[in-house]
Amino acid sequence: MIELELTFLGTGGCRICMLKQRRQTGGFILRDKSFMMSVDPGPGALVYGIKKGLDLSKLNAIFVSHPHLDHEGDAEAMIEAMTGGCMVKKGLLISNKDYLSREPKFGSISDYHRKAVERELIVNDGDSHVFEENLKIEFIELQHKNVETTGFKLSRGGKTFSYIPDTSMFEGIKEKYSGSDYIVISCPRTHRIEWKGHLGLKDVAELVGTIEPEKVYLNHLGVTFLDNIEEEKDWLKEKGIFDRVIIPDDNQTFHINI
Ligand SMILES: [Zn+2]
Numbered sequence: 001m002i003e004l005e006l007t008f009l010g011t012g013g014c015r016i017c018m019l020k021q022r023r024q025t026g027g028f029i030l031r032d033k034s035f036m037m038s039v040d041p042g043p044g045a046l047v048y049g050i051k052k053g054l055d056l057s058k059l060n061a062i063f064v065s066h067p068h069l070d071h072e073g074d075a076e077a078m079i080e081a082m083t084g085g086c087m088v089k090k091g092l093l094i095s096n097k098d099y100l101s102r103e104p105k106f107g108s109i110s111d112y113h114r115k116a117v118e119r120e121l122i123v124n125d126g127d128s129h130v131f132e133e134n135l136k137i138e139f140i141e142l143q144h145k146n147v148e149t150t151g152f153k154l155s156r157g158g159k160t161f162s163y164i165p166d167t168s169m170f171e172g173i174k175e176k177y178s179g180s181d182y183i184v185i186s187c188p189r190t191h192r193i194e195w196k197g198h199l200g201l202k203d204v205a206e207l208v209g210t211i212e213p214e215k216v217y218l219n220h221l222g223v224t225f226l227d228n229i230e231e232e233k234d235w236l237k238e239k240g241i242f243d244r245v246i247i248p249d250d251n252q253t254f255h256i257n258i
Pocket residue numbers: 013014068070071166220
């Protein structure tokens with residue numbers, strides 16, 4: 001079994017948290033010895049990746065879940081890091097049609113940067129791709145406001161690491177993510193607040209109860225969550241899932257057994 005390293009270049013998300021930088025918003029990096037993917041590189045991904053000491057020229061994939069700035073503000077910067085300033089055609093740019101169609105609704109990525117990558121993967125629900133070392137990624141369509149939003153399950157050796165970016169709870173989400181051993185979940189809201197288009201801590205508890213992953217890592221924390229973080233930790237303790245639901249710090253690294 002090969003270990004995957006998960007590093008949060010940001011645990012914050014949503015407009016206000018991003019604009020005030022209450023938490024960093026650079027998304028996260030997954031890597032092992034031959035694989036390195038930047039996931040949802042919001043503003044700060046390049047700077048905090050460098051500060052963390054990561055060699056971003058080793059990137060071989062960039063994944064953008066949807067065309068909102070807190071998920072893609074540094075996508076071009078990460079493409080330049082991956083391709084030596086667009087000098088070497090290299091790597092995959094993975095997203096859905098709302099971000100990568102030639103007539104994007106919200107996407108802001110330049111043709112110059114798109115041409116720098118070796119290949120674009122415009123993915124639909126159920127599509128999959130295999131990286132080196134039998135690392136298989138399967139894409140999952142979610143429901144987030146009026147833009148197509150994509151999550152994934154990454155599997156190897158019978159273990160699965162999953163990502164649930166911005167989404168509402170909807171019928172079928174638990175089935176789509178069944179079998180996940182580790183999940184990064186976008187959770188901007190507290191257990192008290194319901195907000196269409198986003199998950200709160202109550203939804204996370206429900207997902208944990210049904211999917212039964214070994215560990216969940218919260219990211220995309222919003223200002224209300226951060227203002228009430230101690231109360232939220234107490235609530236997780238009350239629910240008996242405090243050990244399973246991790247609230248990472250910015251720049252923290254975890255080792256995932258897949
Ligand atoms: Zn977001």
